[in-house]
Amino acid sequence: MGDQATWSHALVKISPYTFSAIGIAVAIGVSVLGAAWGIYITGSSLIGAAIKAPRITSKNLISVIFCEAVAIYGVIVAIILQTKLQSVPTSQIYAPESLRAGYAIFASGIIVGFANLVCGLCVGIIGSSCALSDAQNSSLFVKILVIEIFGSALGLFGVIVGIIMSAQASWPSKAV
Amino acid sequence: MSSTFSGDETAPFFGFLGAAAALVFSCMGAAYGTAKSGVGVASMGVMRPELVMKSIVPVVMAGVLGIYGLIIAVIISTGINPKAKSYYLFDGYAHLSSGLACGLAGLSAGMAIGIVGDAGVRYGLLPVLSLFLLIWLVAMVDTVIGLLQVKCSLLLCCKEIHLHSNLKVIKIAGPLQQRLLSQFTKHLLEFNIFFSYCFRMNCVEPEPQ
Numbered sequence: 001m002g003d004q005a006t007w008s009h010a011l012v013k014i015s016p017y018t019f020s021a022i023g024i025a026v027a028i029g030v031s032v033l034g035a036a037w038g039i040y041i042t043g044s045s046l047i048g049a050a051i052k053a054p055r056i057t058s059k060n061l062i063s064v065i066f067c068e069a070v071a072i073y074g075v076i077v078a079i080i081l082q083t084k085l086q087s088v089p090t091s092q093i094y095a096p097e098s099l100r101a102g103y104a105i106f107a108s109g110i111i112v113g114f115a116n117l118v119c120g121l122c123v124g125i126i127g128s129s130c131a132l133s134d135a136q137n138s139s140l141f142v143k144i145l146v147i148e149i150f151g152s153a154l155g156l157f158g159v160i161v162g163i164i165m166s167a168q169a170s171w172p173s174k175a176v
Numbered sequence: 177m178s179s180t181f182s183g184d185e186t187a188p189f190f191g192f193l194g195a196a197a198a199l200v201f202s203c204m205g206a207a208y209g210t211a212k213s214g215v216g217v218a219s220m221g222v223m224r225p226e227l228v229m230k231s232i233v234p235v236v237m238a239g240v241l242g243i244y245g246l247i248i249a250v251i252i253s254t255g256i257n258p259k260a261k262s263y264y265l266f267d268g269y270a271h272l273s274s275g276l277a278c279g280l281a282g283l284s285a286g287m288a289i290g291i292v293g294d295a296g297v298r299y300g301l302l303p304v305l306s307l308f309l310l311i312w313l314v315a316m317v318d319t320v321i322g323l324l325q326v327k328c329s330l331l332l333c334c335k336e337i338h339l340h341s342n343l344k345v346i347k348i349a350g351p352l353q354q355r356l357l358s359q360f361t362k363h364l365l366e367f368n369i370f371f372s373y374c375f376r377m378n379c380v381e382p383e384p385q
Contacts, residue, residue: 011186107192122207129218
C-alpha cells in the first residue's frame, strides 16, 4: 500500500515526533513573530503621533494589547499541543495511527502560527492608523477600534481550528 | 490496531495540510482586506467623520472570508477519519486540492476587497450615489469569489471513490450543480465587470492639497 507513490517513501521514514515538534515550535514562534511585528508597527506610529497629541497615549495602548493577545493565543495552543504528545513503544512509532497523530499536530501548529502571524500584522497596521486618526480627531478612536476588533477575530479562527484538529491526534495505545 | 485503520499511511499528511491551507490563506486574504480598507477608512475619517460607520462594509466583507476558510478547514479535518472510513491517497489529495482552492481563492478575494475598499472609501463616498456602487461592487467580488471558494472546495471534498469493482464507480456530488454553478458565475462576473466600469467612471479624484 503506497509503494507506487514516491512522496510516501520519504514521508513514512520521518518520525511523527519530528512533525509534532516542528508543529509546536511553529505554533508559538510564528505567533510571537506576528505579535511583535504588529506591536512595532503600532508602537512607532503611536509614539510619533503622541508628540503633538499626548492625550492619545493611554487610550491607544489597547491596540498594543490586541497584538499581545495574538502571542498569548500561540502560547496557549502550544501548551495544549504538547500535552497531546504521548510516548509509544518503539515498534509502534511508524504505525499508521501514530503517523496520523504526528501529521495532525504538525498541521494544527502551522494553522495557529500563520493565522496569528497575519492577524498580528493586520491589527498592527490598523492600530497605527487608529493612533494617527485619533490624534487628528478624537471621535474617530472608537470607530476605528471596531475595525480592529474584526481584525483580531482572525487569530481566534486559527485557535479554534487548531484545537479542533489537535483532537484528532490520537496515538496508538501501548497494549499491543 | 492496523485492522481498524485502512487506507494509505501518508494520506492524512495531505489531508491535514489541505485544511491548514484553507484556513491560513483565507486568513491572509481577510487580514489584507481588513488592514488595507481600515487604513483607507481612517484616512477618510479625518476629513469626513460622519462617513466612517458607512465605510465599514469592506471590512465586514473581508472578515466573512475568514469564516469561509474556518468552515472548510473544519469540514476537511473532521473528514479525515481512517478508522471509520478508509482514507486513501486519493482522498488525501482531494482534501489538499479542496483546501488550496478555498484558501487561495480567499486570498485573492481578500486582496481584491482590500484594494477596492481602500480606493472606494477614499474616493467613492464623496458623491452619495457611489455608496450604493461601493457596496454592490464589494458584495459582487465577495459573493463571486466566496461562492467559487466554498462550492469548489465542497465539491472536491465530497468526491468518493469506491474501490470495489475495478475502480469503475466514482461518485461526484452533483454534475448538474457544476453546470449551474459555472453558468451562474459567468453571469455574475459579467455583472461585476460592468458595475466596476460604472464605478470607475464615478470616482472623483481628490483635490490636491
